[in-house]
Amino acid sequence: MSHMLLEILAEEALKGNKPSSTFRAESFVKVATEISQKFNVQCEPKHVDNHLKTVKKEWGIITKLKNKSGFGWDDCLKMITVSKDVYDEEVKAHPNHNKYLNKKLDMYEAMTIVVGKDMATGNYAKSYADVNLEENTEEQSISIENEGEYEETSKGKETSSSSTQKRQHRKRNRMYEDDGVEKLSKQIGDVALAIQSLSKNQLDVNALYAEVMKIEGFDEITLGEAFDHLVQNEMLAKAFMAKNANLRKIWVQNFVNQHYYRPVC
Template identity: 50%
Template sequence: MESDHGVSTQSPVQVKKEEKKANFRWSKPMSMVLLEFLAEEVRKGNRPNNSFRTSSFVAAAKNISEVFHTTCTADHVENHMRTVRATWGIISKLRGTSGFGWDDNVKMVTVSPNAFNTYVQQYPTHERYLNHKIDMFEEISIVAGKDMARGDFSKSFADIEVTSIESGQGPTTTIENGPIKSESATS
């Protein structure tokens, strides 16, 4: 119903409510598959300027949907990445906190009982990251870390030019103007 002034006179009960979508729930196995998938995307170079391409989120959502027989969208992946980045921020903060240690073998922030109690009183939500193994640490650091080396410019042994010393030529170094013969201490 409309009044003469073009304003709706329908009561709120009469207005059709928008259908509310259920929140997508990430299980631990889903999160692990996502992190492995996105870490591989980083290795492929699909995260220029520390931001994933939309195609990576679409492909990740498709992968999650297929593996877990659910409906996952790129928006779900992007939202979960916010959680992963927040987790990485907490881990990075803890690793840089004075008096805290890092066990690289176990991938765990270590802290003495006294420091633990004091810190957890101030930041109770951080307790799960202290003195506990951080699952998928490597993948989280690759996916969410901003200054991680991704290997884009790495070289293998096949990429390195080697000059045979047996040829009697001695080692050479290549610069912009061409090869220059190095001076040898044994000449």
């Protein structure tokens, strides 16, 4: 469910439904509706909002760890890298941080789009209720502005000219805002489109099994565990299937290095 939530919200951001620090109300509704239909559960927008807060907390931890002294970052694998000594020290102080270290961070690209900008600026996303309240307030504000403009036009030519200039100024501001949204969409477009494209392709589990098991240099048990891991991470499995034979073998070797590493407690 978490993967689906991030995928949909990343697509919503690409469509311009996250113009500032929060998503539009309809984005929360869309996520809740699609999750309810796919998993046959009752999911409401407030549940999406609550889970998004959890994602934000995880992103905060990831960002903090990436910036800590002695911690590295592998951008190709999307993985925080540390030495054995640093790993032991960090996990001893924070046991729950072990899942972020020396392991590929699933859905990292989607998290970057959905919550990365908010966290980087310290501007946390508002709740679903806040979004509705802001939209209602905005509608009332627009209505009041329109009434004010109507009154101004009745005061004479000079006042009418001033009102026209104000409207033109507002239009220019809106044009600048729209241009900013468009530029932001282009910046995140490549990553979001890749996520969207992968999510539309249905995973062929039998084909995945065949491709994993024919990789040379690894025993059957190891390849079986690699296959199980890919099946549990559909987006990762699709990316694996898109690689050539050499890159697939490298991926399996990285999987072995990550998941067969046993730190000393």
